[in-house]
Amino acid sequence: MGKEQAIALWNNKGIVRAEMEFYCGGDEMGDYSFVYFNADDEVVECCDLDDFFDRAVFDRVEFYVNSDGHYMGESGTVHIELEDDEEYGEEIDFTYSKSAQSEWQETITNTINIHLTDEQIEYLKEYVSSFNGGSDENPNFNYSKDFIMTDEHERIEKEITTILNETTSDYEPETDNELNEWYNYQNEEPMFNEHNELLVEMNNEVYVYTDSED
Numbered sequence: 001m002g003k004e005q006a007i008a009l010w011n012n013k014g015i016v017r018a019e020m021e022f023y024c025g026g027d028e029m030g031d032y033s034f035v036y037f038n039a040d041d042e043v044v045e046c047c048d049l050d051d052f053f054d055r056a057v058f059d060r061v062e063f064y065v066n067s068d069g070h071y072m073g074e075s076g077t078v079h080i081e082l083e084d085d086e087e088y089g090e091e092i093d094f095t096y097s098k099s100a101q102s103e104w105q106e107t108i109t110n111t112i113n114i115h116l117t118d119e120q121i122e123y124l125k126e127y128v129s130s131f132n133g134g135s136d137e138n139p140n141f142n143y144s145k146d147f148i149m150t151d152e153h154e155r156i157e158k159e160i161t162t163i164l165n166e167t168t169s170d171y172e173p174e175t176d177n178e179l180n181e182w183y184n185y186q187n188e189e190p191m192f193n194e195h196n197e198l199l200v201e202m203n204n205e206v207y208v209y210t211d212s213e214d
Helices: 003-012 048-060 118-127 151-170
Strands: 015-025 028-038 071-083 093-114 128-134 137-143 178-187 198-211
Touching (some): 003 048, 003 071, 015 048, 048 071, 093 151, 118 128, 137 151, 151 178
Antiparallel strands (some): 015 028, 015 071, 093 198, 128 178
């Protein structure tokens, strides 16, 4: 279907505007659909126009589909109207305007304090130089010296592992943005604060939404 046919069908159906709802990201165009409205703001069924706009919109509107780990994608609406500027000698044509929001993935970092028993503190001070973990893994302990891991050492380390897993998974940072389930954490020097509490640096991912460019 050409533009002239699309304009004729648009007018015959009494359509005054159309909306294309869309989502794109992950290096591809996602789902999108067209809805048509008359002057009374009622939905007009006109699937025949879909094929025309399925080509025309992508010639006239830029969509940002390429994600990079920071930029995730965008979603919104393309507003379509029929512009009649014959008075100024211009051709009758459809106009397209995009209103959308971009989704970004940001990392926020906070230090949390964890209370441990004296036995657990002494184990960390004696044998551990640092550790790290996250939402999809148990903590990995980096040892400060060679030693024979006894059953007693193993018990203490399992207790610390349980505390770290429970505390970090329950932690929710203060943020005005949408919190992602993913997180990781680490501990380096200094390992403890002045109250002998374990210091853990938490990295939480959040989704940030901003107005997208046309």
